[in-house]
Amino acid sequence: VSILLYCHILILYTIQTFPNASNHLQNYCYPQRGSYRIFSDTQLLIQFSLLPPILMCIFITFIIKNIHASHKRIANAVVAQHHARIKKRDIQLTKMLILQVIIAIVCSLPLAVSQLMTTMTLTWTKTPLRLTIEAFFSLMARQLAYMNCSISFYIYTLGGSQFRLEIRQIINKITMFLCHKRLLEKTRIGIDPGLAAGNVQESILRRQPTVKDKLKTDAEVSLDTQDHV
Numbered sequence: 001v002s003i004l005l006y007c008h009i010l011i012l013y014t015i016q017t018f019p020n021a022s023n024h025l026q027n028y029c030y031p032q033r034g035s036y037r038i039f040s041d042t043q044l045l046i047q048f049s050l051l052p053p054i055l056m057c058i059f060i061t062f063i064i065k066n067i068h069a070s071h072k073r074i075a076n077a078v079v080a081q082h083h084a085r086i087k088k089r090d091i092q093l094t095k096m097l098i099l100q101v102i103i104a105i106v107c108s109l110p111l112a113v114s115q116l117m118t119t120m121t122l123t124w125t126k127t128p129l130r131l132t133i134e135a136f137f138s139l140m141a142r143q144l145a146y147m148n149c150s151i152s153f154y155i156y157t158l159g160g161s162q163f164r165l166e167i168r169q170i171i172n173k174i175t176m177f178l179c180h181k182r183l184l185e186k187t188r189i190g191i192d193p194g195l196a197a198g199n200v201q202e203s204i205l206r207r208q209p210t211v212k213d214k215l216k217t218d219a220e221v222s223l224d225t226q227d228h229v
Contacts (some may be wrong), residue, residue, distance in 0.1 A: 016029075
């Protein structure tokens with residue numbers, strides 16, 4: 001759906017030149033001037049900054065209602081302590097979801113506002129200070145928009161004990177797997193220092209001639225001498 005909604009960008013976006021904070025001209029990929037630019041910025045405001053938080057609020061409301069309904073169904077089947085633990089976990093989940101909605105609004109709204117503000121004031125004569133402020137605000141808005149795509153993990157990690165437990169178990173399993181794999185590799189190629197030293201010593205002893213071998217060699221030499229005589 002998003003590809004269809006934004007397919008006009010491939011045709012109606014062009015390379016345009018604007019002055020930057022240092023009052024030097026710089027090329028940007030930007031919507032065409034006129035009504036299309038206002039449409040593009042308005043679409044960014046609605047679809048990127050307003051619509052996702054609204055949908056998240058609607059889904060969170062349904063989740064909370066389903067949680068309360070499930071509590072009413074199982075209230076008579078569980079003990080008070082277990083019910084209190086479930087209620088505490090659900091409250092924690094609700095807080096995390098609400099926090100995620102707030103952070104999504106804070107991180108996505110400045111970018112759309114910055115784009116729309118730049119479009120509305122495009123024909124104004126701006127001082128270098130005004131251009132510097134707008135460039136700084138636009139840069140911060142983009143950084144917040146990038147942060148919005150990766151902050152959910154940190155919200156769940158810092159706010160959910162169950163999520164932290166699952167992450168810890170996954171890390172432990174990966175660590176055990178890597179250690180077991182390394183141990184198998186060492187066993188396969190025989191890197192045990194004790195065994196390696198024993199093998200080297202055994203090979204050296206095999207190469208050294210024994211007293212029996214020396215006597216046998218001397219006897220063979222004397223027989224050869226007698227044959228020649």
